[in-house]
Amino acid sequence: MKLFNNLNDHTRFHARMRGDMMMARDSKKSLNYAEAWDYVNLIAANIQSKGIVKGDRVAILAKNSVDNLCVFLACARIGAVVVGLNYRLAAAEVEFIASNADVQMLFFDQEFDGLRGDYLRSRIGVCFDSDSSAAKLDSWLDSSATLNEVEINGDDILFQMYTSGTTGLPKGVLISHHNVLANTYQAPMATGKGGRVGEIGLVIAPTFHAVGLVGSLMGVIYGGSMIIHSDYDPVGMIETLANEHVSTVAVIPVMLQFSLAMVPNIKDYDFSELHTINYGASPISESLLQQCMDAFGCDFVQGYGQTESTMALTFLTADDHKKALTGRPELLRSCGRAVFGTEMRIVDNDGQELPLGEIGEIVAKGPQVMQGYWKNPEATAKTVVDGWLHTGDAGRMDEEGYIYIQDRVKDMIISGGENIYPAEIENHLMSHSQIQDVAVIGVPDQKWGEVPLAVIVSGGQPELSAEELTEFCRGKLAGYKIPRKVEYIAALPRNPTGKVLKKDIRTMMAEKYPPIA
Structure with a gap:
């Protein structure tokens, strides 16, 4: 057997070496590693009994749960490729992805039954949580099913994750066992924050995206224990971090911002066992970082990557964050340096x-x-x-x-022949006390072709005029980069990983700022 050949080797190893240690628990179920291994094998055998073979696509349309994770591991066990379906999509979008992927089987939560179109209803269906037009998982499992061993190689595809479609139709990204194993080794080498046996991680990010999924798999690979939340709850996150001996969690900055706002007495909580908060999707402001460090007293690590890179390409380490608060604030605008x-x-x-x-x-x-x-x-x-x-x-x-x-690259604004990168403007605007969130897009202009428009979330603060915004930017940004126009909205549209959906903002603003005839 090749060393570190596939994900299954790790699950099997931990079941043998530390079987009585918790692997994962949610509000309904808790499994140690030995129980999880047996459960994964049972699910895998039953999937095989329905004619699913290595290379077939099996979709999951569900919130985070122990069952969700175990179905993923069961598919890995037999070489079936998991396609995670984003339950925040419209039914037509879900149907497109499922048919594009040639999905042969679906595991789903009952609340998302309405997202199953004709294609998915024609596939084998198993419901996680209740009886529906498909069998319920618990009653569907047949304990007499026999698992047929399948040879799994490192280059075999582990999952197929679809891009968000911000630049066109979603594309299915093929990620192999080796891709995942490599990235889970690279991350701790870059950050100095390696996974530890028995360390408790809180899983909040949805597992139909890389941060949630690969983060969960990292826990399995290193023999960690996971507490799984089905949804992000600002108060629930704080209470779990403080009361459940959690060591690490992955979030996006806006989640931290919401939690601080919703828990005004956060200093009364004890986060002494929390050593690292990982974040991504967007940079963190200096003021928010300082607030979070004061509140949680732990290290912060930022990761940058994309679906096509499994999870991480770079990390801004805990030491980098400390440097940023002691004389090098520009580092907070960086996403760090390349992983090993x-x-x-x-x-x-x-x-x-x-x-x-x-x-x-x-x-x-x-x-x-x-x-x-x-x-x-x-x-x-x-x-x-x-x-x-x-x-x-x-x-x-x-x-x-x-x-x-x-x-x-596609969001670059060209104004009067000058290239303008909105992130530079956004970083400066976010330092204003009356701006809670902001996105900058290009809108048509008769004279310059395009000019920057600042779309601002005030968060209850008094709204700034275009003149006040110009004055705030003067001397800090080149004149052609200063937003000529400003609009206010209640909240920026974001995808589940926290990235601002600028195409949606452009659509929102299209009527007011039509193309120049």
Whole structure:
């Protein structure tokens, strides 16, 4: 047997070595590693009994739970490829993904039954939590089913995760066992925050996205214990972190902001066992970081990556965050440095490497880079060129190797022939006390072609006029970068990983700012 060949080797090992230690628990179920291994094998045998073989696609349309995780591990056990379906999508979007993936079987929560279209209703269906038009998991399982062993190699596909579709139709990203194992080894080497046997992690991020899924698998790989929340609850998160001996959690900054707002007496809680809060999807402001450090008293780590890189390409470490608060605040605008075994470059439109400090597209090469897009060789060839993943993010690199994301390449604004990266403007605007959240987009302009529009969430603070905003930016941003217009909305639209959906904002603003005739 090859060392670290696949995910199953780790699950089997921990079941044998520390079978009585908790693997995962939610509000309904708790399993130790031995119980989980037996349960995974039982589910796997029953999936096989329905004719599912290695390489077939099995979808999960459900919130986080122990059962959800065990179904994933059962599919891994027999080589079936898991397709996590985002339950926040519309039914037509779910149907597109399911049919594109050739899903043969579906496990789902009853509350999402309405998202099953004709295609999914024609597949084998098993419901996690209640009787419906499909069998309920508990009654569906037949204890007499026999598991047939399947050879699983590191290059076999473990899961197929769909992009958010922000640049077109969603694409199925193929992630192998080796991709996941490599990234779960790279992360602790980069951060110094390795997984530990028995360490309790809180899982909140949805497992239909990489942060939640790979974070959960990291817990299994390192023999950790997981408390699984089905949803993000600002108060519930705080209470679990304080009362359940949690060591680590992965969030997005806005979740921290909400929790601080919802728990005004947070200083009364004891977070002495919490050592690391991991965050991603967006940078954290200096003021919010200081508030969180004061409240939680733990280390903070930021990760940057995308679906096509399994999870992480870079990390801004705990030491980097401490440096940011003691004289180097610019580091908080960085997403950190490349993880072990990963090369990163900044390139121009022709793929040529740019000098340090110049803005171009961020590209990366490493063992965590996807195997390609499902049934889409053209898109694969454009995205992975000679082994280099073209992220679609614009950024620069400094002399120490820190990456600074400027924006998505597609979100760049061209005003009067000048390239403007909205993230630079957003970072400055977020330092204003009357701005809770902000996104900057380009809108049509007769004279300049495009000009920046600031779309602001005030959070109950008095609204700033365009003139006040201009004055705040004067001397801090070049004149052509200063937003000429400002609009206020209640909340920025975001995808489940916290990324702002600028295409939705453009749609919202299209009527007021139509194309120039």
